[in-house]
Amino acid sequence: MVPPEYYLFLSAAMFCIGLFGILTRRNALLFLMSVELMLNAANINLVAFSLVWGNVTGQTFGLFTMALAAAEVAIGIGIILVLYRNFDGVDVTDATTMRW
């Protein structure tokens, strides 16, 4: 059996990749993908601890998180669509007209 530390390293690595994507990319679609990575990093933790403790609650929770991620993507795509219509592109740094 794989020790839980490995799962944690995988999860932390995925989270950091996602965070790096959010902090460096300007493309809204890449933003969305990075967010998915971070969400799934958390999911890996849930499933891994569920396996270690032999309790399926964590895995159930993982399913919920996926559903939530799907909903989030649906909304995110919608936002990106509007972004594209209004600013002729998907660069998040363009959409600054609503500030002060």
Next chain:
Amino acid sequence: MVGILDFAPAIVLLPFVSFLVALSVGDHLPKGGALAGVAATAGSLVLAVGTVLAVAGGRTYDATIYTWAEGLEAVDLTFGVLIDPLSAMMLLIVTLVAFLVHVFSLGYMNDEGETGLPRYYAGLGLFSASMLGFVVADNLLMAFMFFELVGLCSYLLIGFHFREPGPPSAAKKAFLVTRFGDYFFLVGVVAVFGTFGTAAFAGSESFPALAEAALRGETTVNTFGFAPGTWFTIVGLLILGGVIGKSAQYPLHTWLPDAMEGPTPVSALIHAATMVAAGVYLVARMYGFYAISPTALAIIAFVGGFTALFAATMGLVKREIKQVLAYSTISQYGYMMLALGGGGYVAATFHLMTHAFFKALLFLGAGSVIIAMHHNEDMWDMGGLRSKMPVTYYTFLSGSLALAGIFPFAGFWSKDEVLYETLLHGLDGDPILLAAYAMGLIAVFFTGLYTFRMVFLTFHGDPRSSTAEDPHGVRWNVKFPLVVLGVLAAVAGLVNMVPVKKVTGLEIDYLHKWLEHGYAGLTVEHYGTLLHDFPHYGSAGLELSPLLPGAVSLGLALAGAVVAHRLYNVPDPAEHTDRLGEIKTVLYNNYYQDEYQVWIANGLTRPLARAANKFDGGIVDGVVNGVSGVSLFTGTRIRRIQTGVVSNYAVLLTLGLTALILAFGLVGGWFV
């Protein structure tokens, strides 16, 4: 049992109804609502006569009609009606004069084709109603409210001809000057409530009774850290502020001569029975409160005596007939104040009554002359009206003899009693009273002089203008009030011939006896006790024959009249006042009272107000604006972190999370 006194509120309500009628449907009534006013005041007069008869039968009435605020820490604010000999007498005077003024207005306003009559009659109705409400008030707060209503009505009526420049200005002045006094009155009312917890005039729980008990040490009231005597004097003087404003005493008399801009019947109503009388009546109403304060009495007497003399001198040089009468009004109210301050409660009430009759008569007579002269009021354009308008002349003469205090007309008896009482109490060793008496006595001479100067210039000699040669006739509605008042001015003094009583022993001082009954705390005997115990009036037990002081004042009045006769009762009188030179200029400009009051307003009050405005705008507003300015400035800086760029938010979020984790780690000891 339902008696006539239960209808007392109707005396007040009837003129109020006429006010409503004239205001709402006056345009559609014949004579612009005048008949409603005449009917209402006639009804009030009948009820007032009934009231006087009932009071003569020994009955009194004191009832709370309406409590409009209760339970405020045991202080109830109420409207009530108090009928005792004093208020019954005043009701009769006010209703009679109001009725006659309404009748006279038919001749002065309707027959002269004035416009806006419903407004005029509405004003007269409300004026009468508010004065009657003031007279029957059973507590100080109600009195104050009606006092203010009277002031409002005077404003409305003085400014009746609002399209001309003078009347609105005069109306504003009357309103503002009396309001200045009323501020003190209002503070006084609050002080009375704060001190005694009640403002009732009559009964053992009334504020004069409580004040007396407190001074005798029988009870304690909240005197805010002062000695009771000092505090009662302060409160009394605060209320006196309102009295001085309304009764046109020095230095708040300046509104009254300007008030002549109003229609002449209004002047008659204001000066004889309503507004100006209200001040003196208020002091008489709460005399039990003033009688315990020697200082307040001395101030009242001195102000009264000074005003009597001061106003009389100004009356000497005026050209307009109504101006002379205006200054005589101020002067005569000075006599009443002199009497009140000198311990002559009956004398003051007596003079209030006789003055109401003869001054209403003189104003209505002047109104008749003004009709005849086509609204020219300058006496130097008159002359020789005696033969053309005999009714006006003889009634006016009766009023003038009364005003000058010539035996046996009404004014002689009352003025003589005023002076006698003051002299008697002054001789006890009160120099202030003696000084006030001396001023009052000198004013008698001037009164005789200006009164007969007016009579001779108006009615005697040759006509000095074409209008005076062919004056406009007057009708019954002018003559009827003149005749009624002319008779009263001649005989009203007979109700209280104290000198005759003292000499012959006949019991004919009816007014004294009249004011002797009623509520225990509101009788002449009670006031006599108070005057003896607190200011020690009459404690020396002096006996003074009324003959010599009476002869002196009559002699002075006659001397004034004779001087006027010598100077002005010639076919073509000269302006002898010109010989006074500079003095005439000073007198004609009223001792520059208006100027110095305007100077105080402009030179003192306005800079003060400007400084206050600066403080308000600079300091008070500055603090508020400064706080908001700081918020706004920091807001404009801090909002810069809201860039609108999502990446920046993500950076901040990440940094924040990192900082939090670090902080928790440090506190939780992970790194140890």
